[in-house]
Amino acid sequence: MKFGFDIDDTLINLREHAFHIYNRKLNRNVEVDLFHKLDKVEIHELFDMTAKQGSEMWNSSLEEIYFTSCPAYPDAVETLQRLESEGHEIYYITARPKEHGERTMQWMIDNQFPVDQDRFYYGMNDEDKVHIIKELELDYYFDDKPIIIETLRNLPLKVFTKTQSYNQHLDIPRITNWSELDDLLKIGD
Numbered sequence: 001m002k003f004g005f006d007i008d009d010t011l012i013n014l015r016e017h018a019f020h021i022y023n024r025k026l027n028r029n030v031e032v033d034l035f036h037k038l039d040k041v042e043i044h045e046l047f048d049m050t051a052k053q054g055s056e057m058w059n060s061s062l063e064e065i066y067f068t069s070c071p072a073y074p075d076a077v078e079t080l081q082r083l084e085s086e087g088h089e090i091y092y093i094t095a096r097p098k099e100h101g102e103r104t105m106q107w108m109i110d111n112q113f114p115v116d117q118d119r120f121y122y123g124m125n126d127e128d129k130v131h132i133i134k135e136l137e138l139d140y141y142f143d144d145k146p147i148i149i150e151t152l153r154n155l156p157l158k159v160f161t162k163t164q165s166y167n168q169h170l171d172i173p174r175i176t177n178w179s180e181l182d183d184l185l186k187i188g189d
Contacts, residue, residue, distance in 0.1 A: 001088045001089070001139045002088070002089045002091065002136065002138045002139045002140070003080075003083055003088055003089065003090055003091065003139065003140045003141075003142075004091040004092075004093055004133055004136060004138040004140065004141040004142070005080070005090070005091070005092055005141075005142050005143075006094060006095075006142065006144060006145070006148070006162075007094040007096070007104070007108070008094065008096070009144040009145075010142050010143055010144045010162040011072060011073060011076045011113070011162075011178075012072050012073065012076070013070065013072070013073055015035075015041070015043060015164075016032070016035060017065060017070040018043060018058070018065045019032070019035045019043050020032075021061055021064055021068075022043065022046075022047055022057065022061075025057075030046050030047060034046055036165055037165055038165050038166060039165060039166050040166050041145065041166055042054055062097075062100065066096070066100055066103070066104065066107070067103060067107055072111060072113075073162075073177070074179070075177060075178035075179040076113075076178045077113055078178075079178040079179070080113055080114055081112070081113075081114050083114075083181075084114035089116075090114055090116070090119060091119045091120075091121070091136055091138065092105075092108065092113075092115070092119065092120045093121045093124075093132055093133055093136075093141075094121070094122045095122075095123075095124055095126065095129055096122050096123065097122075097123055098122065098123025099123075100122070101122035104122060105117065105120045105122070126145070126147055126148060126151075130148065130151045133155075134155060137157075138157050139157060139158065140157065140159075140160065141157055141158070141160070142159075142160045142162060142175065143159075143162070144161060144164045146161075146166070146167050146169070146170055149170055150170070153172060158173070158185075159172060159173075160172070160174060160175050160184070161174045161175070162174070163175065163176045
């Protein structure tokens with residue numbers, strides 16, 4: 001089987017990692033409960049920033065956000081390692097900017113995700129991401145972003161969303177913890 005995965009906020013807890021970085025950099029103490037209630041992807045409003053200020057903060061912090069100690073979600077690494085050991089193909093499709101692609105791939109390898117360089121796609125907008133997913137003819141795809149999920153839901157692949165506060169409105173199969181994958185897919189039946 002061919003499995004496709006978004007990275008940020010699907011396999012790794014990037015937004016919450018950024019949230020903690022913002023708290024530290026801005027010398028703030030915004031409660032994490034407020035983060036978990038956000039109904040949008042962007043986090044800047046929690047820090048009383050405009051969209052422009054939030055964009056500047058995000059872009060100036062990318063190095064630290066992307067390449068420090070961002071945690072994988074529980075069981076994500078082990079689940080993908082197992083899928084690979086069972087002979088499934090693992091594809092990563094991330095919209096991370098092109099200039100961060102090679103380092104992102106190395107970061108994933110360093111954090112023990114199974115990575116085949118020929119199956120690692122990066123540096124695209126949402127439309128290009130959907131196009132790549134279609135071209136790969138994946139059997140399963142996992143993402144957190146509502147616009148991606150909505151665009152893919154009528155394709156001949158099984159689409160799942162990684163549960164986030166901002167995608168609760170989606171009526172689509174979801175995964176909360178990566179240890180649930182076998183039950184969700186009924187692999188091996």
